Amino acid sequence: xxxxxxxxxxxxxxxxxxxxxxxxxxxxxxxxxxxxxxxxxxxxxxxxxxxxxxxxxxxxxxxxxxxxxxxxxxxxxxxxxxxxxxxxxxxxxxxxxxxxxxxxxxxxxxxxxxxxxxxxxxxxxxxxxxxxxxxxxxxxxxxxxxxxxxxxxxxxxxxxxxxxxxxxxxxxxxxxxxxxxxxxxxxxxxxxxxxxxxxxxxxxxxxxxxxxxxxxxxxxxxxxxxxxxxxxxxxxxxxxxxxxxxxxxxxxxxxxxxxxxxxxxxxxxxxxxxxxxxxxxxxxxxxxxxxxxxxxxxxxxxxxxxxxxxxxxxxxxxxxxxxxxxxxxxxxxxxxxxxxxxxxxxxxxxxxxxxxxxxxxxxxxxxxxxxxxxxxxxxxxxxxxxxxxxxxxxxxxxxxxxxxxxxxxxxxxxxxxxxxxxxxxxxxxxxxxxxxxxxxxxxxxxxxxxxxxxxxxxxxxxxxxxxxxxxxxxxxxxxxxxxxxxxxxxxxxxxxxxxxxxxxxxxxxxxxxxxxxxxxxxxxxxxxxxxxxxxxxxxxxxxxxxxxxxxxxxxxxxxxxxxxxxxxxxxxxxxxxxxxxxxxxxxxxxxxxxxxxxxxxxxxxxxxxxxxxxxxxxxxxxxxxxxxxxxxxxxxxxxxxxxxxxxxxx
DNA sequence: CGGTACGTTGATAGG
DNA sequence: TCCTATCAACGTACC
Numbered sequence: 148x149x150x151x152x153x154x155x156x157x158x159x160x161x162x163x164x165x166x167x168x169x170x171x172x173x174x175x176x177x178x179x180x181x182x183x184x185x186x187x188x189x190x191x192x193x194x195x196x197x198x199x200x201x202x203x204x205x206x207x208x209x210x211x212x213x214x215x216x217x218x219x220x221x222x223x224x225x226x227x228x229x230x231x232x233x234x235x236x237x238x239x240x241x242x243x244x245x246x247x248x249x250x251x252x253x254x255x256x257x258x259x260x261x262x263x264x265x266x267x268x269x270x271x272x273x274x275x276x277x278x279x280x281x282x283x284x285x286x287x288x289x290x291x292x293x294x295x296x297x298x299x300x301x302x303x304x305x306x307x308x309x310x311x312x313x314x315x316x317x318x319x320x321x322x323x324x325x326x327x328x329x330x331x332x333x334x335x336x337x338x339x340x341x342x343x344x345x346x347x348x349x350x351x352x353x354x355x356x357x358x359x360x361x362x363x364x365x366x367x368x369x370x371x372x373x374x375x376x377x378x379x380x381x382x383x384x385x386x387x388x389x390x391x392x393x394x395x396x397x398x399x400x401x402x403x404x405x406x407x408x409x410x411x412x413x414x415x416x417x418x419x420x421x422x423x424x425x426x427x428x429x430x431x432x433x434x435x436x437x438x439x440x441x442x443x444x445x446x447x448x449x450x451x452x453x454x455x456x457x458x459x460x461x462x463x464x465x466x467x468x469x470x471x472x473x474x475x476x477x478x479x480x481x482x483x484x485x486x487x488x489x490x491x492x493x494x495x496x497x498x499x500x501x502x503x504x505x506x507x508x509x510x511x512x513x514x515x516x517x518x519x520x521x522x523x524x525x526x527x528x529x530x531x532x533x534x535x536x537x538x539x540x541x542x543x544x545x546x547x548x549x550x551x552x553x554x555x556x557x558x559x560x561x562x563x564x565x566x567x568x569x570x571x572x573x574x575x576x577x578x579x580x581x582x583x584x585x586x587x588x589x590x591x592x593x594x595x596x597x598x599x600x601x602x603x604x605x606x607x608x609x610x611x612x613x614x615x616x617x618x619x620x621x622x623x624x625x626x627x628x629x630x631x632x633x634x635x636x637x638x639x640x641x642x643x644x645x646x647x648x649x650x651x652x653x654x655x656x657x658x659x660x661x662x663x664x665x666x667x668x669x670x671x672x673x674x675x676x677x678x679x680x681x682x683x684x685x686x687x688x689x690x691x692x693x694x695x696x697x698x699x700x701x702x703x704x705x706x707x708x709x710x711x712x713x714x715x716x717x718x719x720x721x722x723x724x725x726x727x728x729x730x731x732x733x734x735x736x737x738x739x740x741x742x743x744x745x746x747x748x749x750x751x752x753x754x755x756x757x758x759x760x761x762x763x764x765x766x767x768x769x770x771x772x773x774x775x776x777x778x779x780x781x782x783x784x785x786x787x788x789x790x791x792x793x794x795x796x797x
Numbered sequence: 798c799g800g801t802a803c804g805t806t807g808a809t810a811g812g
Numbered sequence: 813t814c815c816t817a818t819c820a821a822c823g824t825a826c827c
Contacts, residue, residue: 300824301804301805302824302825408806410805411806412806414806459805461805605822605823606804606821606823608822609819609820609821610806610807610808610822611808616808617808691822692821695822
């Protein structure tokens with residue numbers, strides 16, 4: 148029998164410590180061992196990845212590569228620039244590979260990709276070895292122990308997890324690795340199609356990373372930011388070395404580790420932030436989640452200090468349980484988990500700016516309908532931190548610059564965009580997070596957006612975050628706002644969260660004018676709030692109540708074919724303008740993407756929104772005209788309704 | 798079936 | 813500063 152010639156395919160596990168898959172690969176005692184990374188065009192062009200996450204990835208790859216070289220001078224992370232689906236079959240042959248080893252990835256795209264790779268490996272006579280290592284428990288086994296259903300609450304995870312088994316103690320890092328074999332690349336490179344490149348807007352020039360299979364110097368090196376055309380702004384850097392140092396620092400502080408309660412940490416803290424900043428390392432696998440778990444758990448078990456150690460779900464280990472919960476939901480629901488349409492667990496709410504859907508594939512296309520110009524403006528102002536609400540704007544600017552905001556900050560901006568302000572689809576917000584977060588994790592992002600928008604996991608929509616009151620719990624003087632919205636740095640504390648209330652003299656004294664709608668950045672000017680929050684909150688609350696009463700889910704035939712509109716017609720209250728959109732879903736067709744450009748968003752190239760460039764559709768229906776009028780009237784009535792109701796009750 | 802307790806992180810008024 | 817009840821009210825688990 149031939150001696151094992153093993154490709155170890157790094158993907159979600161850029162580390163040497165505690166990697167079950169890496170251990171399995173080395174336990175084969177390979178004659179040749181190639182640690183590789185395939186530069187996947189799906190990630191480069193079709194996923195939304197902003198400059199700061201690119202920087203974090205390249206950091207992580209370089210650090211791993213150096214660590215591999217320390218174990219064997221001849222080895223490194225060999226980065227090959229081609230789609231794995233086309234590349235790996237060629238490598239199997241050219242390098243006489245006997246085994247392919249990788250860590251299990253339950254993301255919807257990854258499952259499709261890996262199934263294809265496994266078919267190719269079978270055809271080539273290559274044995275595939277897969278190990279779970281990304282979560283506390285194998286997500287598929289977790290689902291199995293939860294009776295084959297999506298894990299939708301933390302108690303379900305706490306019940307099903309132990310049935311899968313005890314969380315394994317971390318494995319040691321390898322102390323040596325075998326030599327790589329010869330690496331002939333005597334085959335054609337399949338150069339990927341760039342378009343559509345969802346990251347084109349953020350690049351300074353076109354992507355150049357596919358110039359050669361082994362990179363511009365033929366040395367299998369990690370691409371540079373320059374090749375990709377990005378400039379990062381974040382100081383949060385990647386790599387296993389940094390991850391382990393961060394973890395050591397957390398663990399060294401026994402009190403912090405043992406007493407940690409997430410809801411009590413301050414979203415307004417910066418330098419240092421109130422939470423661990425380890426999430427991006429979990430995402431790239433530069434830190435093992437099980438190692439994190441046990442290092443924390445050992446501190447908790449031995450804690451004899453003041454107070455009682457905190458417990459899940461608020462404790463540090465509780466945070467990891469949530470991560471496994473979202474992974475379990477995604478493992479059970481697949482592609483549908485990342486969208487409303489066809490998602491059996493996601494409530495249908497007639498949000499503005501709904502996703503366009505390819506009904507053949509039952510997947511969203513990445514584009515969206517502009518059903519309301521007003522909502523679209525609100526969305527853009529939210530994204531770019533110009534809503535006129537300093538708390539929201541500070542968070543969104545911190546997110547763009549640093550790629551990270553505190554969990555409760557994410558709650559604040561997510562609630563504001565969806566059920567507590569703009570009534571815009573959670574999918575729009577999730578896309579912005581996907582692009583800008585350095586710790587973006589598909590499962591957690593989709594899950595958390597569903598949670599905050601009260602479409603799944605959480606239903607108490609009447610608990611609404613105020614952009615004025617909420618941050619004052621931690622930061623009365625608005626130090627956080629002054630840091631990220633420097634226009635307001637000198638404003639008196641009593642106006643810091645509501646600058647529109649500052650008298651002209653106070654504005655002048657602070658060197659800022661509260662004026663305009665934030666169309667463009669102007670020295671010394673901060674926009675007026677884009678709406679009356681109390682009024683919007685009431686309208687949204689009413690819309691949520693109505694939508695909950697109707698009780699549709701994303702996989703309901705009425706949602707899919709557009710006939711849901713009839714259910715909202717008569718008693719429609721609040722923001723059901725969603726139904727004015729000239730969406731072809733109403734005809735039940737899969738033609739949502741096909742209709743020609745026209746309509747009101749044809750001039751809307753303000754949609755710098757990645758796949759945006761939403762081509763609208765012409766042709767308002769009679770119904771929608773009627774609807775628009777009705778809604779306008781209703782809006783006016785409701786603005787005052789909230790106040791009246793309250794006063795009457797008192 | 799009915800009632801009740803609970804659910805990681807709301808806002809507000811009042812003690 | 814910290815605690816409580818109220819606001820108007822969600823779904824789920826469990827007795």
